[in-house]
Amino acid sequence: MAGTDTPGGFYTFPGMGLHRELEILVEIGLTESEALQAATIKAARSIHLEDVGSINEGKIADLLLLNSNPIEDIKHTKDIHSIIKGGKQYRQEEILRK
Incomplete structure (x- = not known):
């Protein structure tokens, strides 16, 4: 399973560790x-969650x-157009400014 165990701020930025982990895989x-x-x-x-992890009707998704x-x-995961979180669409630049 992918998903870094490194805490944020410990030689990595949130999200960037996962991009690199995907590249390594x-x-x-x-x-x-x-x-x-x-x-x-x-x-x-792997953690017994059935309502996340894929895009299907009735599932929860960001x-x-x-x-x-x-x-x-796989490096294209870093070529981000936008993010949809909680039903609202954000441009990457908006999130990075916060």
């Missing part, structure tokens, strides 16, 4: 799709909308 042999699943549906299942396809290159 691909470097060691997982496909981009497998790495993304390790951070989403498989991570949710979304990261990307400009580029991460299945083509």
Whole structure:
């Protein structure tokens, strides 16, 4: 499962550690799709959460909308267009200013 255990502020910024972790999973042999699943549906299942981890009707989801396809290159997870959190859409720049 993906999901860093490093506390925020300890040589990393929130979120950036996960981007790097996904890259490392691909470097060691997982496909981009497998790495993304390790951070989403498989991570949710590993802690017995059924209402998160995938995008389906009736599930809870915050979304990261990307400009580029991460299945083509996992580094595209950093090419963020916007974020949907709590039903509201934010541009990355808005969040970084806060």
